[in-house]
Amino acid sequence: MTALAAIRVRLGRLLREDGLSFFGLIMLVLLVLLGLVGPYLPIGDPTRIGAGPRLSPPSWVFPFGTDELGRSYLPRVVEGIRATFLLSVVAVVITAVIGTMLGMLAGYFRGFSDHLVARGADILFAFPAIIVGLLVAAVVGPGQISAIAVISIATIPLFIRVVRSVTLGVSGRGFVTAAEVAGASSGRVMLVHILPNITGAVVVQLTYAMSIGIIIESALSYLGLGVQPPQASLGSLLREGSAYLTIAPWLVLSAGAVLSVAIMSVNLVGDAVRDGLEPLKGRLLT
Amino acid sequence: MSTPVVELEGIVVTYRTGLLGGEGFDAVRDVSLSIGEGETVGLVGESGSGKTTLGRVCLGLQRPTKGTMRFGGDPFGGLRQRRGQLSIVLQHPEWALNPRLRCGASVEEPLLVLGVGSGERKQRVAAMLDNVGLDAGFVSRYPGQLSGGQRQRVAIARALVTQPRFIVFDEAVSALDVSVQAQVLNLIADLQKEHGFGALFISHDLAATRYLSHRIAVMYKGEIVEDAPSETFYGTPDHPYSRALMSAIA
Amino acid sequence: MSKGSASALVEIDDLVIAYDTPAGPIRGLDGARLAIGQGETLAIVGESGSGKTTLGMAAGRLLPPEARAESGRITVDGVDVVGAGNEELRALRRDRLGFIFQNPMSALDPTMRIGRQVARAIGGNPAVETIAALLRRAELDDPDRVVGAFPHELSGGMAQRVVIAMAIARKPKLIVADEPTASLDASIREKVMVTLGKLRGETGASLVILSHDLRLIARHADRVAVMYGGRVVEVGETATVLEQPAHPYTRALIAAAAGNEKPGQRLEPILGTPPVLTARCEACAYEPRCNFAEPVCATTRPEERDVAGRGAVCHFAESVLTRAGSQREAGAR
Numbered sequence: 102m103t104a105l106a107a108i109r110v111r112l113g114r115l116l117r118e119d120g121l122s123f124f125g126l127i128m129l130v131l132l133v134l135l136g137l138v139g140p141y142l143p144i145g146d147p148t149r150i151g152a153g154p155r156l157s158p159p160s161w162v163f164p165f166g167t168d169e170l171g172r173s174y175l176p177r178v179v180e181g182i183r184a185t186f187l188l189s190v191v192a193v194v195i196t197a198v199i200g201t202m203l204g205m206l207a208g209y210f211r212g213f214s215d216h217l218v219a220r221g222a223d224i225l226f227a228f229p230a231i232i233v234g235l236l237v238a239a240v241v242g243p244g245q246i247s248a249i250a251v252i253s254i255a256t257i258p259l260f261i262r263v264v265r266s267v268t269l270g271v272s273g274r275g276f277v278t279a280a281e282v283a284g285a286s287s288g289r290v291m292l293v294h295i296l297p298n299i300t301g302a303v304v305v306q307l308t309y310a311m312s313i314g315i316i317i318e319s320a321l322s323y324l325g326l327g328v329q330p331p332q333a334s335l336g337s338l339l340r341e342g343s344a345y346l347t348i349a350p351w352l353v354l355s356a357g358a359v360l361s362v363a364i365m366s367v368n369l370v371g372d373a374v375r376d377g378l379e380p381l382k383g384r385l386l387t
Numbered sequence: 388m389s390t391p392v393v394e395l396e397g398i399v400v401t402y403r404t405g406l407l408g409g410e411g412f413d414a415v416r417d418v419s420l421s422i423g424e425g426e427t428v429g430l431v432g433e434s435g436s437g438k439t440t441l442g443r444v445c446l447g448l449q450r451p452t453k454g455t456m457r458f459g460g461d462p463f464g465g466l467r468q469r470r471g472q473l474s475i476v477l478q479h480p481e482w483a484l485n486p487r488l489r490c491g492a493s494v495e496e497p498l499l500v501l502g503v504g505s506g507e508r509k510q511r512v513a514a515m516l517d518n519v520g521l522d523a524g525f526v527s528r529y530p531g532q533l534s535g536g537q538r539q540r541v542a543i544a545r546a547l548v549t550q551p552r553f554i555v556f557d558e559a560v561s562a563l564d565v566s567v568q569a570q571v572l573n574l575i576a577d578l579q580k581e582h583g584f585g586a587l588f589i590s591h592d593l594a595a596t597r598y599l600s601h602r603i604a605v606m607y608k609g610e611i612v613e614d615a616p617s618e619t620f621y622g623t624p625d626h627p628y629s630r631a632l633m634s635a636i637a
Numbered sequence: 638m639s640k641g642s643a644s645a646l647v648e649i650d651d652l653v654i655a656y657d658t659p660a661g662p663i664r665g666l667d668g669a670r671l672a673i674g675q676g677e678t679l680a681i682v683g684e685s686g687s688g689k690t691t692l693g694m695a696a697g698r699l700l701p702p703e704a705r706a707e708s709g710r711i712t713v714d715g716v717d718v719v720g721a722g723n724e725e726l727r728a729l730r731r732d733r734l735g736f737i738f739q740n741p742m743s744a745l746d747p748t749m750r751i752g753r754q755v756a757r758a759i760g761g762n763p764a765v766e767t768i769a770a771l772l773r774r775a776e777l778d779d780p781d782r783v784v785g786a787f788p789h790e791l792s793g794g795m796a797q798r799v800v801i802a803m804a805i806a807r808k809p810k811l812i813v814a815d816e817p818t819a820s821l822d823a824s825i826r827e828k829v830m831v832t833l834g835k836l837r838g839e840t841g842a843s844l845v846i847l848s849h850d851l852r853l854i855a856r857h858a859d860r861v862a863v864m865y866g867g868r869v870v871e872v873g874e875t876a877t878v879l880e881q882p883a884h885p886y887t888r889a890l891i892a893a894a895a896g897n898e899k900p901g902q903r904l905e906p907i908l909g910t911p912p913v914l915t916a917r918c919e920a921c922a923y924e925p926r927c928n929f930a931e932p933v934c935a936t937t938r939p940e941e942r943d944v945a946g947r948g949a950v951c952h953f954a955e956s957v958l959t960r961a962g963s964q965r966e967a968g969a970r
Contacts, residue, residue: 278448279475283500
């Protein structure tokens with residue numbers, strides 16, 4: 102059975118047997134769907150000022166209440182989900198591609214390129230994401246591009262380290278040596294023999310990186326370094342709401358609750374994927 | 388006698404410890420060995436004796452620190468240049484084949500690298516699988532669906548499909564059960580009679596090596612301490628270390 | 638079995654162990670029967686899938702969670718292993734069983750010095766001299782250095798000697814060794830086996846060796862049990878079984894092993910593959926691969942019989958025995 106098929110089977114069984122992961126998957130799917138179709142839902146315009154009274158508590162018309170400009174908060178939260186997820190996904194996918202490539206090169210060729218890439222990853226890993234965020238924002242200015250850059254810098258060491266170490270393992274296997282002896286080029290060895298055998302590890306790192314990405318995006322937007330007004334993300338909504346915490350707590354509560362659910366569901370699904378890939382963990386004998 | 392397929396002369400391999408050199412460690416010290424066409428040379432010794440390193444030298448995977456290596460009388464050159472002429476069969480049947488490729492694709496790969504056309508590739512893969520005793524259905528099966536012995540047969544088919552002049556068998560039967568081991572040993576012997584390749588059979592198992600090889604080289608701490616016809620190893624070999632190995636199978 | 642007497646330390650009676658798989662249960666043992674006497678060295682041989690590891694590990698109930706005892710009994714020193722409670726089982730494993738695995742490096746904790754690991758195996762708070770003395774008994778040359786070493790600083794042979802020392806630390810009644818020398822260099826296998834045999838003698842324990850190395854067994858085991866299809870198909874004195882096999886499978890195993898052949902002689906592989914049993918085998922499990930098979934073999938499950946001083950599970954053991962003498966000549970064809 103190939104690794105991907107194994108994930109599918111294991112994941113399927115785990116989700117059926119493990120209610121918590123199943124709940125996480127449902128929530129994640131709901132959030133992603135909400136983000137995707139949000140702009141077409143009849144819940145109001147997230148940017149319309151004075152749609153209702155200022156800072157009004159949740160009601161039938163405004164389920165999440167309204168903010169200090171009288172904008173309906175529900176469409177703003179949906180817009181926030183969309184922005185946060187989109188940014189994190191784009192950033193993490195770009196990072197995964199670059200990180201996997203670098204990790205594979207380092208693990209396969211070893212030697213000098215290995216030292217260069219591995220030490221580079223260590224250096225990036227040593228910087229706290231928020232400090233990097235301030236630096237990047239100072240250089241390119243706050244906005245989506247700098248948010249993506251910061252998420253990439255913070256999560257790329259995850260991919261490089263893990264991909265490098267699994268590549269080291271796969272490179273030592275017989276089929277790689279056999280291909281080398283047959284005269285296959287390094288590119289062919291990496292694409293045909295190594296990459297398909299490390300996808301499992303990459304998928305696991307993707308789920309880690311995804312939850313880190315969401316947290317970083319929210320933190321940056323909260324600090325005003327990410328998404329810029331009038332656009333909303335879950336982080337920037339938290340910031341706007343926090344100014345009125347005492348008189349309109351529903352703003353922070355609704356954005357905060359959605360953010361927590363988002364991070365939790367990504368982690369739950371990630372755990373299920375990891376467990377699916379390591380079915381032998383905890384066994385006495387194999 | 389024609390020129391040997393592989394000729395090693397005064398080979399030394401020094402592994403450097405640490406990034407900047409420092410203390411060197413000689414894995415192989417001054418080894419000379421030649422392997423003729425249609426000849427199987429057994430290479431036995433304990434782990435760490437340098438036999439795997441010597442095998443890598445023969446395949447051009449490891450550049451010797453000192454000494455010369457000739458392939459069919461010419462300097463070795465690069466692996467790309469020698470493609471189709473060399474191959475290897477390794478231990479660990481579970482890792483011998485890429486688990487993500489169908490067996491047909493695994494066997495086909497050396498031909499693909501060589502630039503053989505698609506129609507001829509399919510034909511030669513089918514013929515080779517038949518040659519190692521597997522039916523055509525194995526082309527579309529994944530290694531995970533095969534037993535250890537079947538996987539090792541596919542690995543042997545892959546090694547032979549380009550009709551190479553030289554094959555290294557590195558602990559190729561060590562992980563197999565006795566009954567399957569006998570099948571694979573007989574298969575290798577039969578295929579060699581048919582195709583006439585030169586072979587280096589690396590193993591810590593003197594019994595299997597003795598059965599298959601024409602000549603046996605015993606390696607101990609990086610040196611070949613005895614190089615004798617395999618009949619010697621059914622009697623009493625000269626070197627004390629060879630005799631210690633014999634004690635395990637007497 | 639043939640020697641199943643009151644003095645038996647381990648008694649295995651009609652034991653059936655099944656492994657649950659997604660495709661349904663598969664039988665690891667299909668009515669295995671074996672008695673192991675006090676102080677004897679018994680070797681269990683067979684291909685992978687024959688059930689030898691399942692049988693060996695069942696003595697300490699060291700089986701994966703998907704394994705299940707369906708019927709039968711296994712008692713070790715009077716303890717019913719299948720029915721034992723967790724506490725009783727722990728006590729049995731700790732005080733009366735010692736296990737030695739194929740790869741000593743994976744049996745040792747890489748983060749802990751040897752001295753501490755051995756101390757744990759002894760139990761309590763043993764003095765350094767006690768630890769060193771135990772290691773010296775396992776014929777480690779420099780026990781004082783070994784005590785302070787980490788596993789990766791030892792050679793394979795030294796590590797296996799440490800594992801052997803740990804296995805006998807509490808004077809077990811039964812030592813189970815699963816391919817104890819398979820990962821070691823050929824030149825030191827014999828010495829490690831000699832040490833193991835010597836310590837078995839000192840402690841008076843019974844030793845069970847799971848192995849497919851017939852040569853090793855011939856030199857070190859008092860008795861041999863040959864397993865096939867989850868059953869013990871032949872059991873008896875080592876010389877009796879290996880020199881004059883009464884079961885066709887034993888015969889085939891001997892003929893397939895490299896090492897006994899004369900120069901130029903061809904090995905006889907056993908064609909086909911071992912069976913995968915999903916239920917009780919109502920025929921002879923070896924019938925499809927057997928050169929001696931008759932129609933009755935495919936329809937009737939053979940039971941164990943006493944044949945020329947050993948137990949054999951074969952309808953035609955007598956004729957196998959009489960033709961065994963011509964085995965080598967048959968191999969030379």
